[in-house]
Amino acid sequence: MSLTEVPKQWLLGDLFLKDYGHAGSIQKLWEMRWKMPCQRGVYPFHDGKFEDFEPIFNFLIENNINDPYSDEYTNAFFPVAQKLTKDADELAKGGDKVGAKALYLRANAVYRLSRFPYIGTPLKEKVFEEQKRSYVRGSKLWDVPIEEVTIPHKYAANGDGNKIPLYIRAPKSAAQGKRAPVVLLITGLDGHRPDNTERTDEHLKRGWATVILDIPGTTVDCPANKRDPLAPDRLFSSILEWIEGQGQFEEKRVIAWGLSAGGYYAIRLAHTHREKLVGSVGHGAGTHHYIGREWLNEIGRHEYPFGLERAYVSKYGYEDFEEMKEKCQREFSLISSEGKGVAVVKDGMKSCRLLLINGMLDGCMPVEDSLLLSEFGSPKEMRFMQGRLHMGYPEANSVVYPWMEEVMASK
Numbered sequence: 001m002s003l004t005e006v007p008k009q010w011l012l013g014d015l016f017l018k019d020y021g022h023a024g025s026i027q028k029l030w031e032m033r034w035k036m037p038c039q040r041g042v043y044p045f046h047d048g049k050f051e052d053f054e055p056i057f058n059f060l061i062e063n064n065i066n067d068p069y070s071d072e073y074t075n076a077f078f079p080v081a082q083k084l085t086k087d088a089d090e091l092a093k094g095g096d097k098v099g100a101k102a103l104y105l106r107a108n109a110v111y112r113l114s115r116f117p118y119i120g121t122p123l124k125e126k127v128f129e130e131q132k133r134s135y136v137r138g139s140k141l142w143d144v145p146i147e148e149v150t151i152p153h154k155y156a157a158n159g160d161g162n163k164i165p166l167y168i169r170a171p172k173s174a175a176q177g178k179r180a181p182v183v184l185l186i187t188g189l190d191g192h193r194p195d196n197t198e199r200t201d202e203h204l205k206r207g208w209a210t211v212i213l214d215i216p217g218t219t220v221d222c223p224a225n226k227r228d229p230l231a232p233d234r235l236f237s238s239i240l241e242w243i244e245g246q247g248q249f250e251e252k253r254v255i256a257w258g259l260s261a262g263g264y265y266a267i268r269l270a271h272t273h274r275e276k277l278v279g280s281v282g283h284g285a286g287t288h289h290y291i292g293r294e295w296l297n298e299i300g301r302h303e304y305p306f307g308l309e310r311a312y313v314s315k316y317g318y319e320d321f322e323e324m325k326e327k328c329q330r331e332f333s334l335i336s337s338e339g340k341g342v343a344v345v346k347d348g349m350k351s352c353r354l355l356l357i358n359g360m361l362d363g364c365m366p367v368e369d370s371l372l373l374s375e376f377g378s379p380k381e382m383r384f385m386q387g388r389l390h391m392g393y394p395e396a397n398s399v400v401y402p403w404m405e406e407v408m409a410s411k
Contacts, residue, residue, distance in 0.1 A: 006294045011360060011367045019301040020363075026073075027061045029305055043393070044116065044190070044305075047197060048109025052080060056110075068116060068306045074123045077114030081107045081127075085134040097141050104138025108194055111135075117190045117304075118218070118311035125220050128192070135194035144169060144204055151242045153223050155234040161223025164238060167193045169200040170209035174248035180209040181253035181408050182243060184277075186269075187214050188260030188284075189311055202397075206405065209249060213239065215262050217315035227317040229332050229342045232265050233272050240276045253408055256280040257400070260365070260391060261315070267354065267373070268334060271344040274352040279407035281355045281400055284391040286365040287345065288335040288372055291328040295366060296321070302363030303389050335372055351378045355403050357396050359388030 010016040022029040038045045038053050045053065056076050059065075065072045088103035111131035115124040132148070139146040147168040156162050174180040183203050185196060193212045200210045216235070217226030224231040244251040254277050258266025263285020270280035289295050291312075300307040309321045316332070318324040330338050337343040356370040373380050383399050385392035 006289070006292065007368055012363060015302075015361060015363060016298060020303055022305070023301055023307060024066055026057070026066045030057045030061065033303075033305060044112060045109055046195075047105040048113075049106050052084070052106055052110055053113070056080060056113075069118075069121055069124075069310065071121065071123050074114050074121070074127060077110050078123075078127055081110035081114055081134075082130070084110060085130075088134075088138060092141065101138060101141045104134060104141070105197065108135050108138070108197075112191075112195055117306045117308075118314060119192075119220065120310065120314050128219065131194050144172060146200075151238065153235070154238045154241065156223065156238070157234060158228050158231070159225040160228075160231055160234060164213065164223055164235065165193070165221045166239070167196075167212040168209065169204065169212075170248050171204055171207055173207070174209055177247075179248060179250040180207060181250050182209045182211055182255070183404070184239070184243075184254055184256045185210055185212045186256060186258040186262035186265050187212065187218070188262045189215075189218060189308075189315060191259060192219055202401065206401075206408075208408070211239070211243065215265055217317065218261075226315065229337065229339055232268060233341075236265075236269050236273055240273060244276075251276075253278055255404055255407060257404075258282055258285060260284045261286070263365070264332075264334070267351075267356075268344060270351040270354045271349040271377070274350060277352045278410065279353040279355070279404065280351070281357065281404070282370065283396065283400065284358050284362060284365050285356065285370060287369040288329065288333045289369050290365045291316075291324075291332055293325040293329075296325050296328075299364065304364050308364070335376075345373055345376045348377050351380070353407055354378070354380050355400070356380055356382045357384070357392055357399055359385045359390060359392035359396075361388060362390045362392075364390040 022032050039050050041048060060076050067073060084103050084107035088100045088107060092100035111127055115127040119125055119128050136146055136148050149166050149168055151164050153160055153162050153164050171180050192214050196212055203210045214222045216222055216224035216231055224235045243249050256266045256269050256277055263282040266280045267282040267285055267287060300309055313321050313324050316324060316328055334345045335343055358367055358370055360367055367384055370382060385395050
């Protein structure tokens, strides 16, 4: 069997054909998959409080609102987020910094779920704009705030926009002349710039700065042409050159960390811009099979909270899901794409140090997509968590951070 052939038996095993049972039902999703993480304050409810979400989901269930793209779904969350922001504003004006910080973060979590799973309607676009404003305003109360910057897209071409929005969070020492190593954090399909407080906290503890960007096709302000597989190369060229020109960053110590759908770009970047990086992490990443017909035929029944079909079609710019299944792998695969310069892995291009990490039972991005990379180019480093789903949580970060520490120190 050739490397690009569909596996006769997926590593996911019988779960490949399993219906996880929550598709199309907000009640089943809440009761079977989301209530417990909400109670624990973990993805996608990080920074949030159960008391904010339980009434919202009860309302959705009682009113049989099951379509996350509907305005009815979005509006169940949106006013709650707005009220939390307003209350945080009042606390901040009154001098209650601690209370205001907590409410801004709670608001951020509710905004996130309101625009979930994809910013694909005018109302969700409005939610995202409000989320960004609220998040950055709240971060001003932190000891080290988020800085929102827009840089020129120097290498824009073929329909790219000319500006790149980024979030920056750098140690105070970086502003005092001590350059900080950089984590270039590449977000995913449903997680965006305002959704990474905990990660930036961890980076600060290690003396690292964070530069956060959204991937092509997911936000209205990412300038990359989502239909051009080479657009991310231009995007990263502009960003990395900008990093090199900033006196606060140690440009010789930059690690890219791609999350979920962003992992594809971290892997691509590890090859196309290997001289600019000391390392890259493809975390829960897809490379080839994840956009093939056989895998896509089943993802609507897998672990993801809502069907990925509509989000994927919009992200990659196709007319419908059938067109995506027909064309996407041929156009975007890092292994078998027919377009010149796209299949950087199959072409044997060398990479910087590259860590591939995931859960063995990932139903969003098959582990096979990471294993494929072991057959080409430079040696890769891999760690897969037995019995874990997409991203390999909760153990994954206990592997990623030590690896990053070692790589940063090696330069």
